[in-house]
Amino acid sequence: MGEGSLAVAESGTQSLSKAEQRKLDSDHLRDPLLSELSNDDVRFTEDAVQLLKFHGSYQQHHRELRKTDKVRSWQMMLRLRSPGGRIPARLFLALDDLSNRLGDGTLRATTRQAFQMHGIAKADLKEVIGTIVRNMGSTLAACGDINRNVMAPPAPFEKGGYPVARRLADEIADLLSPEAAEGAYLDLWVDGDLSYRFKPSRAVQKTRKRQSEGGVFSGSTEEPLYGDTYLPRKFKVAVTVPGDNSVDLLTQDIGLVAFTDPSGELRGCNVYVGGGMGRTHNKEETFARTADPLGYVDAADVLDVVQAILALQRDHGDREVRKHARMKYLLHDKGIQWFRDTLCATYFKGSLKGLRNEPKAKLLDYLGWHRQKAGMWFVGLPLLCGRLNGELKAGLRQLVETYQLEIRLTANQDLLLCNIGTSQRASIRTQLEALGFEVPEAPAPLARHAIACPALPTCGLAITESERILPDVLDRLDAQLRRLEIEKSLLVRMTGCPNGCARPYMAELGLVGNGVNQYQLWLGGTPNLQRLARPYMEKLPLDDLEKTLEPLLLSWKAAGGRRSFGDHIEKLGDQEVSALLTASA
Numbered sequence: 001m002g003e004g005s006l007a008v009a010e011s012g013t014q015s016l017s018k019a020e021q022r023k024l025d026s027d028h029l030r031d032p033l034l035s036e037l038s039n040d041d042v043r044f045t046e047d048a049v050q051l052l053k054f055h056g057s058y059q060q061h062h063r064e065l066r067k068t069d070k071v072r073s074w075q076m077m078l079r080l081r082s083p084g085g086r087i088p089a090r091l092f093l094a095l096d097d098l099s100n101r102l103g104d105g106t107l108r109a110t111t112r113q114a115f116q117m118h119g120i121a122k123a124d125l126k127e128v129i130g131t132i133v134r135n136m137g138s139t140l141a142a143c144g145d146i147n148r149n150v151m152a153p154p155a156p157f158e159k160g161g162y163p164v165a166r167r168l169a170d171e172i173a174d175l176l177s178p179e180a181a182e183g184a185y186l187d188l189w190v191d192g193d194l195s196y197r198f199k200p201s202r203a204v205q206k207t208r209k210r211q212s213e214g215g216v217f218s219g220s221t222e223e224p225l226y227g228d229t230y231l232p233r234k235f236k237v238a239v240t241v242p243g244d245n246s247v248d249l250l251t252q253d254i255g256l257v258a259f260t261d262p263s264g265e266l267r268g269c270n271v272y273v274g275g276g277m278g279r280t281h282n283k284e285e286t287f288a289r290t291a292d293p294l295g296y297v298d299a300a301d302v303l304d305v306v307q308a309i310l311a312l313q314r315d316h317g318d319r320e321v322r323k324h325a326r327m328k329y330l331l332h333d334k335g336i337q338w339f340r341d342t343l344c345a346t347y348f349k350g351s352l353k354g355l356r357n358e359p360k361a362k363l364l365d366y367l368g369w370h371r372q373k374a375g376m377w378f379v380g381l382p383l384l385c386g387r388l389n390g391e392l393k394a395g396l397r398q399l400v401e402t403y404q405l406e407i408r409l410t411a412n413q414d415l416l417l418c419n420i421g422t423s424q425r426a427s428i429r430t431q432l433e434a435l436g437f438e439v440p441e442a443p444a445p446l447a448r449h450a451i452a453c454p455a456l457p458t459c460g461l462a463i464t465e466s467e468r469i470l471p472d473v474l475d476r477l478d479a480q481l482r483r484l485e486i487e488k489s490l491l492v493r494m495t496g497c498p499n500g501c502a503r504p505y506m507a508e509l510g511l512v513g514n515g516v517n518q519y520q521l522w523l524g525g526t527p528n529l530q531r532l533a534r535p536y537m538e539k540l541p542l543d544d545l546e547k548t549l550e551p552l553l554l555s556w557k558a559a560g561g562r563r564s565f566g567d568h569i570e571k572l573g574d575q576e577v578s579a580l581l582t583a584s585a
Helices: 003-009 018-024 033-037 046-055 089-102 122-134 162-175 179-190 202-212 299-316 327-334 336-347 390-403 422-434 470-483 542-558 565-584
Strands: 057-061 074-079 107-109 115-120 237-240 254-260 266-273 292-298 368-373 376-381 406-409 415-421 492-495 509-513 518-523 534-541
Touching: 018 046, 033 046, 033 179, 046 057, 046 179, 057 122, 074 122, 089 107, 089 115, 089 122, 089 390, 089 406, 115 122, 122 179, 162 202, 162 237, 162 254, 162 266, 162 299, 202 299, 254 299, 266 299, 292 299, 292 336, 299 327, 299 336, 327 336, 368 415, 376 422, 390 415, 390 422, 415 422, 470 492, 470 542, 518 542, 518 565, 534 542, 534 565, 542 565
Parallel strands: 237 254, 492 509
Antiparallel strands: 057 074, 074 115, 107 115, 254 266, 266 292, 368 376, 376 415, 406 415, 509 518, 518 534
């Protein structure tokens, strides 16, 4: 039993933090949430709110309704668990109905390949989650101190390593699902109907049995992997194939690159550990970090190494200071060699080898039409900021309902319509053109890979705007590039606070909210998401964006434009970049 588990087991004699004690006292995430669901209050108490996250929901206070509608201003945001971004037709139709009837009429594709619903009243939450569960969906562990939605390349290719990556994402999602909490989840939302339990594969079942052995065992027979206090903080996993960085691999707690043999069978995975984006302004002890390479594991050991890494973080992650609780801080403080040695000494009985060579990573988006397999196609549709509403949402519903199409969501907040028969292509293409997708493969260059978080008015952490103003920001930048006769584009990401939900610290140009209409300016990431950007300005007024960037853009143009904007920033160096920014003031 690891150190963290031992502390929990002996919690009668050791003091736990409030957050840890709340989890321990909750009866595996039931109480006081269960009792509060049935009362008449329009909002949950703080204790219930913190447990609600494990069930996939955040309580929000709509800032623009606080003074005019004190009841409706309290709303629930609900996030789905959908490994690899897969949304079956039946589930999408249920989500569309629920969002129209009991939400704010919108659905939003997130940067972790899941749909969010907004504007749900507390009184309607059980109906919404129960309906999702009964229609092939789940929200369990979409938030909270637990493994969250597992990412994978969304493209439904039946070639190369793509089927393996999708299967691995499904298996890891099941492997890292909490056992006792799943029972609580079903008790709360579908009156204990156990027929809706996850049905893991045989490989997952065999690996789960080993959760009660050795260092992986938490000490709790009810939650053998997580223990009764779950993880210190959230945990994120992504799987991909060599060269495909559609999942922002280096920002994950665990990143897996799956190698296959010529027949498509899994050979093994390169493993990366310790990425994470969240930070806090003016607290230098919090920072964004890219993952370290851990090693290569053979196919038979992949699931075991994943649960072993989670168990190590369970036991050694900081349970006293929540801002220091992510696994990235453990890697930063202890180092990759300590991590590797501890993992192999206590938690993982397999073999870690040197990394296999990978091709250069690319940020793939799958927009436009692609052959899925013989006689079948998929089409990628650009959705700036991922928001579905109005005629577009209604039109997509009609397509999904008519042709029973599967949806897959991307980490870039876009949407793929899948399983389109060759005979259906022409009619679907015509209907998509009527919805504004005449050339889905060619959105405006700046908008193609730009993403933003929801921010105001619903997110309680937001300092300023993000989603609602990103289109205008991109239009302004596009006009500036045209005026300067710069033909290359750059990767832009924007958030309303420093928590990093849109992963702005990997962008070539990141805008991070730090005051009303003021943003930290981060520069120097890469188009293929391989290097952290760095902060150059603390409070850039958005009105000064073009004036501030102009010397840098001119410098980039003068250099001939051979490099990406992020690489140009890196070559200039901090001193020269700062001098050019000062010159613009």
